[in-house]
Amino acid sequence: MYTKEPELYIHPLSYSGPYQKAIEVAEYYGFKVIPPVRGVSSIRKDMEPRNIFHRAYYLDPVQKILMSDYINSLNAPKSTQHMLCQTRNAQKKDGGGINLSIVGNSKSISEALIIKTAISILEEHNKNNFVVELNSLGDQNSYRLFLKDFILHYRKNINEIGDCCRTHMKNNPALLTVCPVELCREIRKEAPRPINYLSEASRNHLKSLIEYLESMGLQYRINNDLIGEDYTAGTQISFVIKENDSNDPCEQKILARGERYNRYNHNNQQKKVFPTVGISIDINQSGKEEYLEEGARKNPDLYLVHLGTEAKRQSLQLIELLRKKKIQIAQSLIYDDLSKQIKRAEYMNVAHTLIIGVKEAREKTVIVRNTNTRAQEVVPIDKLIGYLRHVHRL
Structure with missing residues (x-):
């Protein structure tokens, strides 16, 4: 029979519910099922996504905070690595799905593994035509230099942009990348690109991820507009999986969105910071869920x-x-x-x-x-x- 591994800080649960098929794929790739992580008192309302277009492209910041708190609550050594799977909004008719997280690993295999798992899950739900879009912001210094030049570009074109982008420049410059106004989109085409500001280590990380995607035969492209809101400053990699059924990238349906947020540390508290990659996959099924303690499991072959x-x-x-x-x-x-x-x-x-x-x-x-x-x-x-x-x- 299956023997529990030493230093197992997370005891996986068995799951039954509307996401059974997706959970089985995630477990095959090594993810352990945990119940949905609920709210904590330290979450601030201003961390909610502030723009409907932006919300479609990025991981929910509240979810990242909850995962950070959950990992910290385990009191596991910083060297411990976890692969976690949890469901999302199963009681709602629309907007449900599952979240995958790989915690404690800073290498590009984490992004590659989580993207591959997400695509296998989507294929099980009859989604078979994909393109992966990704971007890298690099380290904090790279991001800071990019953001400075990015804002300067918009200031030079202040008379050409709409009122919405003028507001974004003051409150949250990252939202400039998702403004749907045609004139603003044209100005954005000439804006600096974060990929040109990467350090050597960040370039190598992105290069390694691309090599994984190419080895799996996955379609991908660099999307310079995947930047992230202010609270994700320092996000090293952002990526989305889209249905590749339109020639216009803006019209393609987003099926999954993910990020690496190595330096995420909510409320600036001095806690252990685990390098983390997360992805949120949309499945849009609903129903009753049940989590049970796992009994004896059959050994893998x-x-x-x-x-x-x-x-x-x-x-x-x-x-x-x-x-x-x-x-x-x-x-x-x-x-x-x-x-x-x-x-x-x-x-x-x-x-x-x-x-x-x-x-x-x-x-x-x-x-x-x-x-x-x-x-x-x-x-x-x-x-x-x-x-x-x-x-x-x-």
Whole structure:
């Protein structure tokens, strides 16, 4: 039977309700279900999104505060990493969905994994034509320099912009990026772009994420208007998933929105700050939900161990392949440490371990190792499903 991992600060729950299908996909990718995080007294009303267009593009700031408080309440070491899943507005007829969060990991695999999970969830709900839009604001210094030049550009064109944008310049310059007025949109086309102000570390982070998206064959484009409101200053990456059914990006329906908010620290209180990536996925189903304490769980059939960045890229594709074939697998893509991966595999007592290293990623193969006998065989990925079905009866 499944053995609980050591230092498990979050005990996952079993879920039944309108988002059952989405939850199953999220759990397959390693997310643990927690109940919806409720309000806390420290939330300020002025943190609510102030613009309906902006609200469509960004994570709810209140949700980010709640998640921050929830993680702090666990009293877990800062090195602990969590993958969390919770439902949203299940009692409402419209506006419901699920939120995914990866906490404690600062590398681009977090964005790649959360985007891939979101797309798999949307595909399960018959959404199959996507484009991912993303942007990077870099570190705080990069963002500050960009914002200074961005505001200066609008001041030079103060006589051309509408009253709405003049108000935004005073109160919240980030809202200039979502003004729907045609004249303001034209001025915005000539405005400075945050991507041109990135530090080397931020450029490398964005480059790494793009390489993950390309390896998965996902359509993407840079959207310079994904900036974030003042309370998300310091957001390193913003991204949305849109239905790719229109030639005009402004008319495409947003299906999911996400951000990395590494430096988020609400109310300026001195608390532990965990690097976090979150995404909110719209499913628009409603119904009664039930959360139960998990009992004994069946062991996964396989555990996937990776070594290196190329192996992570290959692993993302392999996980989806196995999911569609209904072969259970566990993995720890957010970990780089080989010993931690092996330790998790041992606790789960899996029968077989799949290993992808640098050589295997290059040759598109995988090592299948018997956990008990240590016997292993190298199998081409395009023949892996047949091998597992025939040899190991999975």
